[in-house]
């Protein structure tokens with residue numbers, strides 16, 4: 001936050017755009033406060049268990065729809081059998097503004113109506129391996145918001161988790177959007193730099209990331 005030299009908006013790959021410093025300090029504080037509340041109830045934040053028996057180093061809480069590997073449901077069956085918190089209109093508005101600004105196109109958000117967010121908290125040595133976001137039944141863009149410690153965000157290709165990829169440093173307040181030909185690109189977080197966040201956000205340590213998505217799912 002408050003960088004002396006503004007970092008430019010950059011298209012990392014077709015449809016994948018990094019917008020540094022997109023969230024102001026007040027917005028970051030509001031998001032941290034909202035995430036803190038969602039992390040405690042109705043479904044507490046947890047280390048997600050993988051079907052193979054492993055446990056993710058990142059802690060995750062979801063709103064709108066609950067994600068567990070590898071599907072969405074309204075009820076957090078793998079946590080406490082509660083229905084997740086609703087996805088608020090103000091966050092959908094923020095997602096639409098993110099698309100307009102990332103793609104610099106006022107029409108970019110006309111059909112965008114995100115209905116879930118995965119909220120990830122990285123502390124200590126937490127990382128995220130290369131993966132695709134592909135449990136959505138919709139190819140609308142993913143909007144990623146970062147707060148707290150700086151990380152290395154590895155943005156790869158749609159074929160495999162291997163090279164070629166581009167490493168981007170995501171700082172507190174940065175926006176990253178991936179859609180179009182990049183929507184199903186592999187990506188991950190190999191490294192977080194502890195102590196690089198500014199406590200003014202309300203986050204004393206660690207890294208918070210929200211990914212807003214359209215699931216394409218409907219209640220029956």
Ligand code: SIN
Pocket residue numbers: 118120128144146153187188189209211
């Ligand atoms: C994710 O890929 O779901 C999270 C990415 C991030 O933490 O920046």
Ligand code: FE2
Pocket residue numbers: 131132133187
């Ligand atoms: Fe992801």
